[in-house]
Amino acid sequence: MSSYKHFIVAALSIGAISVSSPAALQCAPVPDSITLNQNGKLFSPFTFNHAQHIQSIKECADCHHHTTGTLVLDPNCARCHQNSSPTAVVSCKGCHSATPFSPENLAAKRADKQRYHLDKMGLKGAMHQSCIGCHNKMGNGPTGCQDCHPRTKEGAAFYSTNRKGAKPAHAEEE
């Protein structure tokens, strides 16, 4: 029953989501695709193919910590979360703040003396590290900036791409 509610929460927190086949996995309906970087100024929004990732990785915990109810893989996390049940919020955005270093967030962190997760990554950092980290490890998948999200006009100006010697960002690793 509440799994549907969980999904609603997840959906609301992610933003644009499209769902086609809710059945397959035992918990909640899972989005097939998610629009990321929706409000991007320097880089355009793009579609993340969630279904394809599920198909090739199969292990939710590779990306989702303990939130989906599958076994925790990280031994450090397992110290507390070995038997944690799924949480209401599954999406990255549900926990990882888009403004981790805002004065408000820093003040809240300082005021909360009991808080354990003091080093929780912001949304942007969590996603980039997750995606690029895994793509590097697998030797498969995009790792250059524009491989996922092309620059906007504003972005091109920001990175001074018209200056001589300009190359696409993903040529950087070569």
Place this chain on the structure above:
Amino acid sequence: MKRRNFLKACLIGGTTIALGKTNKGWASGSFEGYPEAMGVLVDTTRCIGCRSCEAACNKEQKLPEPDTSFDDPSVFEHERRPTSKAYTVVNRYQKEQPSGPVYRKVQCNHCNEPACLTSCFVNAYTKTKEGAVIYNSKVCVGCRNCMIACPFNAPGYDYDSATNPIVKKCILCYDTRLKYGKPPACVEICPQEALTFGHRADLIKLAHERIRATPERYVDHVYGEKEVGGTSWLYLAPVGFDKLGFDTTLSNDPIISNVKDFLGMVPMVLSIWPALFSGIHLLAKHEEQGGHGHDTDSNQEDTKP
């Protein structure tokens, strides 16, 4: 602060070296920096060398367009240092290693006890309570003492405006952001969160916690925690810091004078320090008795055939 003013008075006066070095011994290990000072923890294991931080700095500080775009990977072929046109640069190390390259962002480290500040005789530098080391270009006379004094080669010199020479460096976005409690532009843009903004005291704990949680990922050292008396910018690294272009020979004592050659005088100065406390009269006596004849002796020796 008083100590610093005192020191400055000394620097301007003739007693520069002796009193300056005494101050060094005095300060070491005692001054932890402003309690509310902010800082940035750079985790070089996270950095992917995208140079977004360089681009963000360029725009935030209204610096001139770069010679070549912020996408140009050829800049990594040479180790760069900050200049008056680029307050921060990213360098690449360990390229040949199987574990892949390590990138390191460089900028002013915003020392707790800045050598630039103490070496500047017109008071162009200020260490703000937020942790930033800012400077006043209006009073800068372009003597470049600070450039020699800085242990991290941070200040750049604007050679273009010959009539109005000016030293320029990272100011932690003090005017536009830090003052309002906001993170600097480089931190905000970093896609990998290789840069973590927060209270310096918290960042040190956080850095050690990262090492504890994933010891295979880091060498067990937080660069900037102790170096030259501590800096607002702190670094974590996957390999020895010396392999990433860090100066690992720096002492934990603040560098308070640009006259580095006189570092060797410290023990002597410390030994006469109690005498200084006892007053000029005693000092003179001390010289007469203990240190007497030094010059005369050597003079005599010199004049011997």
